[in-house]
Amino acid sequence: xxxxxxxxxxxxxxxxxxxxxxxxxxxxxxxxxxxxxxxxxxxxxxxxxxxxxxxxxxxxxxxxxxxxxxxxxxxxxxxxxxxxxxxxxxxxxxxxxxxxxxxxxxxxxxxxxxxxxxxxxxxxxxxxxxxxxxxxxxxxxxxxxxxxxxxxxxxxxxxxxxxxxxxxxxxxxxxxxxxxxxxxxxxxxxxxxxxxxxxxxxxxxxxxxxxxxxxxxxxxxxxxxxxxxxxxxxxxxxxxxx
Numbered sequence: 286x287x288x289x290x291x292x293x294x295x296x297x298x299x300x301x302x303x304x305x306x307x308x309x310x311x312x313x314x315x316x317x318x319x320x321x322x323x324x325x326x327x328x329x330x331x332x333x334x335x336x337x338x339x340x341x342x343x344x345x346x347x348x349x350x351x352x353x354x355x356x357x358x359x360x361x362x363x364x365x366x367x368x369x370x371x372x373x374x375x376x377x378x379x380x381x382x383x384x385x386x387x388x389x390x391x392x393x394x395x396x397x398x399x400x401x402x403x404x405x406x407x408x409x410x411x412x413x414x415x416x417x418x419x420x421x422x423x424x425x426x427x428x429x430x431x432x433x434x435x436x437x438x439x440x441x442x443x444x445x446x447x448x449x450x451x452x453x454x455x456x457x458x459x460x461x462x463x464x465x466x467x468x469x470x471x472x473x474x475x476x477x478x479x480x481x482x483x484x485x486x487x488x489x490x491x492x493x494x495x496x497x498x499x500x501x502x503x504x505x506x507x508x509x510x511x512x513x514x515x516x517x518x519x520x521x522x523x524x525x526x527x
Contacts, residue, residue: 314371316402325413327411329399330342331515332515333423338392339392339419341388342355352403357374357398357400358399370398371398383465395420396420422515427520429445440478440527441477442477451517454471455473457470457471458506462504467503470487471485499526500526501526504523505520
């Protein structure tokens with residue numbers, strides 16, 4: 286073997302080892318190795334966009350959260366509980382509801398498992414696995430909600446129960462016309478009243494919501510979330526406070 290061939294062979298071998306090493310470093314298993322982490326500590330879900338079919342992955346960044354990461358498997362057939370199957374995807378996260386929530390957007394031709402992580406109080410916080418279903422069960426978007434405003438300033442939102450099948454929980458957002466989130470709540474029931482938390486099972490509202498101003502415009506958003514954190518159904522509807 287001449288000297289030039291030997292140098293090329295060594296360079297290719299070094300590059301190959303470097304790529305393997307980089308791949309290992311970028312796995313969720315490697316990221317969490319030797320660190321304190323908490324499972325199920327990031328609230329996250331995903332839906333398919335109504336126009337583009339892109340996967341929209343939403344998450345709730347707790348106050349003080351940093352280093353938000355997006356991990357995914359190569360295929361849906363891999364074990365969703367094995368961290369070695371998750372590789373980081375350096376997607377840019379975007380503010381949602383003016384930063385109250387966060388959002389990742391991606392085009393994907395195959396379905397996969399997704400995990401969102403961030404760091405908080407010296408720990409790595411990890412979401413439950415999210416199964417994308419943008420091909421097998423695209424998210425249905427509509428405005429099918431009944432808004433009863435017989436009690437002034439406290440609209441009662443009611444929607445069809447489990448319309449697409451597979452429901453585990455409902456996530457409701459009430460926001461103003463500038464997309465500022467006023468309340469974010471979860472219920473098992475297909476009904477929520479602003480702002481009555483009697484049937485709320487999880488609340489991401491950080492401050493006491495303001496009273497609605499009569500004759501002002503507001504928005505209601507609902508996500509029908511499955512057990513594997515895929516959003517089956519999304520409602521978006523504007524209303525005027527009465």
